[in-house]
Amino acid sequence: MKIIMLGPPGAGKGTQAQLLVEKFGLPQISTGDLLRGALGEGTELGIEAKKYMDAGQLVPDDLIISLIEERIKLPDCEEGYILDGFPRTIEQAEALGGIDNIDTVLNIVVDTDVLMGRLMGRRTCRGCNAVFNITGRPSKVEGVCDQCGGELYQRDDDNEATVTKRLDTYNNQTAPLIDFYRGKGILKDVRTGKEIPETFGNVMMALGH
Ligand code: ADP
Ligand code: ZN
Numbered sequence: 001m002k003i004i005m006l007g008p009p010g011a012g013k014g015t016q017a018q019l020l021v022e023k024f025g026l027p028q029i030s031t032g033d034l035l036r037g038a039l040g041e042g043t044e045l046g047i048e049a050k051k052y053m054d055a056g057q058l059v060p061d062d063l064i065i066s067l068i069e070e071r072i073k074l075p076d077c078e079e080g081y082i083l084d085g086f087p088r089t090i091e092q093a094e095a096l097g098g099i100d101n102i103d104t105v106l107n108i109v110v111d112t113d114v115l116m117g118r119l120m121g122r123r124t125c126r127g128c129n130a131v132f133n134i135t136g137r138p139s140k141v142e143g144v145c146d147q148c149g150g151e152l153y154q155r156d157d158d159n160e161a162t163v164t165k166r167l168d169t170y171n172n173q174t175a176p177l178i179d180f181y182r183g184k185g186i187l188k189d190v191r192t193g194k195e196i197p198e199t200f201g202n203v204m205m206a207l208g209h
Contacts, residue, residue, distance in 0.1 A: 001026060001080040002100060003207075004087070006091050006177060007108030008170045010115035010122070010162070012192060012199060014131050016108065017084040019200045027076050030084040031064055033129045034071065036155075055076055056165025058088055058173060066094045072100060088174045093181070105181040108199075110192045112167070119163045123152040137196065 005013040017028045018092035040048030045067070049059045058064075067160060068086055071077070080103075087093040097104070121134045123143075132139045139145060141170025143152050157166065181187040193199045197209065 001104075001207075002083075003080070003084045004102055004105040005085075005108065006105055006111070006180070006181070006187075007110065008115055008172075008174075009166045010118040011108040012118075012196070013084050013108055013194060016106075016190075016200060016203050017082045018195075020082050020203065022044070023204075024080075026080045026085055028082045028088070029071055030079075030095060030129070031067065031086040031088075032084075034067055034072055036060065053103045055170055056157065056162040056163065058169060061089055061091045061095070064088075068092075068096070069099060072169065087177060090176055090180060093177055102186060104207060105187045106178075107181075107187055107189050108177055108192060109189050112187055115167060116158060116160075116163060119158050119166075120160065122155065122158050125150040125157055127151070127164075144166045 003020065003026075005017050006075060007013050014028075014032075017030070020026065021028045032053075035046060035049040039050050040046070045063060049063065052059045057100060064086065068083075083102075087096050118133060118136065121136065123132045123139070123146035124130070124135060125132075125148065125169060128148045130145055130147045131143075132152060139152060142151075145152055155162070178187065190199070190202045190206050193202065
């Protein structure tokens with residue numbers, strides 16, 4: 001099963017992807033996590049990517065495409081995978097189409113007025129990348145990950161100016177993928193519910209489970 005999670009920043013793609021990982025045992029491939037990991041290791045790619053991420057812009061297609069190409073060649077991807085944050089441009093989608101066949105694109109549909117608040121309240125685990133929210137979904141102990149006990153932090157790009165820019169970037173460069181994949185007949189819209197499990201119910205329904 002090869003799945004793409006599509007939707008604006010703050011839609012909950014990563015959270016739903018993690019639930020799919022638990023359910024199906026497939027790897028979650030988050031380009032954002034890969035880039036932040038590269039930065040943490042101080043690689044050239046990470047340092048280059050940070051300039052764009054901090055500005056709320058997309059990292060150049062060629063960098064991201066080669067990153068993904070390498071990742072989905074690894075043996076753990078043979079049975080399938082969940083792409084979270086890729087593709088984000090038509091060019092990326094076309095490149096992916098030349099590498100592999102995707103089964104389903106889950107388009108997470110969410111009211112745009114909730115996105116800003118969610119992104120500003122987001123806290124991410126340094127250890128396992130789990131995502132919490134200080135208002136919507138707080139960790140049991142403030143600043144500590146429920147899953148691994150790691151430290152929660154606020155991402156550099158979860159500030160008002162960068163978030164505003166990221167939402168623009170989504171509308172201009174990524175939203176066209178909705179029609180692109182609808183035209184291929186593999187897009188499923190997923191309404192977000194009030195609670196995470198309700199949304200996950202919609203995800204499972206979209207997958208025919
Ligand atoms: P969110 O979905 O909340 O915006 P991500 O962690 O997916 O967060 O992405 C953070 C940043 O990483 C993006 O704003 C962008 O700069 C970069 N990035 C992630 N995925 C891609 C991609 N597929 N193409 C280009 N840039 C990307
Ligand atoms: Zn953790």
